[in-house]
Amino acid sequence: MNHYPQSVLNLIRELSRLPGIGQKTAERLAMHLLQAKASETTALAESITAMKQTVRLCKRCFSLSDGDICRLCRNPQRDDGLLCVVEQPADMASLERSGAFNGLYHILGGVLSPMDGIGPDEIRIDPLVQRVRGGAVAEVVLATSTSVEGESTAAYIRERLRRFPVQVTRIASGVPIGGDLKYVDQVTLKRAMESRRKIDVP
Numbered sequence: 065m066n067h068y069p070q071s072v073l074n075l076i077r078e079l080s081r082l083p084g085i086g087q088k089t090a091e092r093l094a095m096h097l098l099q100a101k102a103s104e105t106t107a108l109a110e111s112i113t114a115m116k117q118t119v120r121l122c123k124r125c126f127s128l129s130d131g132d133i134c135r136l137c138r139n140p141q142r143d144d145g146l147l148c149v150v151e152q153p154a155d156m157a158s159l160e161r162s163g164a165f166n167g168l169y170h171i172l173g174g175v176l177s178p179m180d181g182i183g184p185d186e187i188r189i190d191p192l193v194q195r196v197r198g199g200a201v202a203e204v205v206l207a208t209s210t211s212v213e214g215e216s217t218a219a220y221i222r223e224r225l226r227r228f229p230v231q232v233t234r235i236a237s238g239v240p241i242g243g244d245l246k247y248v249d250q251v252t253l254k255r256a257m258e259s260r261r262k263i264d265v266p
C-alpha cells in the first residue's frame with residue numbers, strides 16, 4: 065500500500081468505510097476512478113455533495129425529500145384523505161412499488177420498544193396526531209410490521225386517535241406474523257392493503 069501517493073491512499077481509506085466495501089474493492093475502485101474521465105469523477109463527487117446539501121426530511125410525511133415538502137405530498141393526484149402510517153422510508157418504497165396505495169404517508173421513524181428505551185416521544189406520533197387533528201384525514205391505515213413492537217405501536221396509535229372522527233384500519237391479512245413490510249412480496253402487500261380492516265374499539 066505504501067507505494068501509492070497520499071491522495072490515492074486517502075481515497076482508498078474513504079471508500080473502504082462504505083458498507084460492503086473491503087480494502088481490496090476500495091483499491092480496485094480507486095484505480096478505476098483514477099483512469100476514468102475527469103468529467104465522470106467530477107459528476108460523482110458533485111452528486112454526493114449535492115445529495116448531502118439538498119436531501120432532508122419532508123416536513124409533512126418525514127420521507128426523504130429535495131425540498132421542505134416532498135414530491136408525493138405535493139402531488140394533487142394523491143388522495144389526501146387517506147394516510148398510511150409506516151415505520152421506515154423503505155416500507156413506503158415497498159408500498160409504492162406495489163401500486164396498492166394512492167394516499168399519503170406518515171413515516172414514524174421506528175416502533176415503540178420500551179426495552180430499547182423507545183417511547184412515543186422517540187418516534188413521530190405527535191406529528192401524526194397533529195396531522196389528523198388538522199381535519200383533512202378520513203382514514204388512517206396502520207401499516208407497521210406484524211412484530212410484537214409493530215402491533216403494540218399500532219394499538220397505541222389507535223388509542224391516541226380515538227377522539228378524532230377518523231376511521232383507523234390495519235393492514236394485516238397476508239403479511240406474515242413478525243413480517244417486515246420491506247421483505248413482503250408486492251402481490252401479498254397489495255392484497256394486504258386492499259383487505260385492510262377496521263380496528264374495533266373495545
Ligand SMILES: [Zn+2]
Pocket residue numbers: 122123124125126127133134135136137
Ligand atoms: Zn412528504
